[in-house]
Amino acid sequence: MNKRVVVALDYPTQAEALTMASRLDPSLCRVKVGKELFTRCGPSVVESLHQRGFDVFLDLKFHDIPNTVAHAILAAAEMGVWMVNVHASGGQAMMERTVELLDQKGVEKPLLIAVTVLTSMQQSDLAGIGLDVPPVEQVKRLALLTQKSGFDGVVCSAQEAPVLRSLVDPSFKLVTPGIRPSGASSDDQKRIVTPKDAIRDGSDYLVVGRPITQAEDPVAALQKIIDEINA
Numbered sequence: 252m253n254k255r256v257v258v259a260l261d262y263p264t265q266a267e268a269l270t271m272a273s274r275l276d277p278s279l280c281r282v283k284v285g286k287e288l289f290t291r292c293g294p295s296v297v298e299s300l301h302q303r304g305f306d307v308f309l310d311l312k313f314h315d316i317p318n319t320v321a322h323a324i325l326a327a328a329e330m331g332v333w334m335v336n337v338h339a340s341g342g343q344a345m346m347e348r349t350v351e352l353l354d355q356k357g358v359e360k361p362l363l364i365a366v367t368v369l370t371s372m373q374q375s376d377l378a379g380i381g382l383d384v385p386p387v388e389q390v391k392r393l394a395l396l397t398q399k400s401g402f403d404g405v406v407c408s409a410q411e412a413p414v415l416r417s418l419v420d421p422s423f424k425l426v427t428p429g430i431r432p433s434g435a436s437s438d439d440q441k442r443i444v445t446p447k448d449a450i451r452d453g454s455d456y457l458v459v460g461r462p463i464t465q466a467e468d469p470v471a472a473l474q475k476i477i478d479e480i481n482a
């Protein structure tokens with residue numbers, strides 16, 4: 252059960268992100284660079300994390316026309332990131348074109364992941380965007396589309412992991428944010444699961460931000476999660 256935790260470095264400056272990274276051990280966890288940090292700091296923060304030995308999940312959730320997304324993912328692949336994501340609702344052509352372009356260019360492929368339904372959304376939020384279905388139904392539909400498109404896995408809530416595990420190939424990755432140790436604040440997350448339950452139910456990677464980064468002792472908080480999932 253090695254390196255299942257991906258720590259979300261959701262900070263406004265490179266200095267803060269690297270200060271947190273310097274407290275983390277790249278042999279125990281991976282890190283995620285998301286929209287805030289990347290928009291402020293750009294590729295240099297990814298380079299710095301690579302130099303420190305971290306696998307980086309570049310979480311920019313691309314969602315655009317196939318040509319644009321494929322070339323953005325090519326740029327991420329050339330940066331050498333470990334994992335990168337799009338919104339699955341961008342569709343099959345967008346994901347297929349991405350895989351095709353990476354194959355044509357012969358670059359080493361990062362893990363290609365597609366977000367299904369954001370963990371901050373519940374059924375009423377889906378209704379608001381015209382999708383009057385329970386989140387799990389939309390997650391199932393988009394996971395199958397993602398697999399068919401040649402991507403490696405999806406982002407979903409670990410609440411959907413058991414049903415997806417019976418639906419997709421065993422090697423298809425389930426990346427699950429919305430992780431909250433019992434008793435922790437849920438913040439803006441709606442579909443939350445504890446670290447232990449997420450792993451038990453078939454998650455491959457747990458994305459954890461505030462429960463670690465806002466903890467009084469982030470290193471201890473990370474270790475507690477690692478111990479919980481290894482128990």
Ligand SMILES: O=C(O)c1cc(=O)[nH]c(=O)n1[C@@H]1O[C@H](COP(=O)(O)O)[C@@H](O)[C@H]1O
Binds near residue numbers: 259261460
């Ligand atoms: O793709 C993601 O990483 C992601 C997808 C999703 O559905 N929900 C979600 O929370 N995330 C990211 O996962 C992290 C969760 O952070 P915390 O809620 O602080 O643990 C954030 O950086 C989000 O951007």
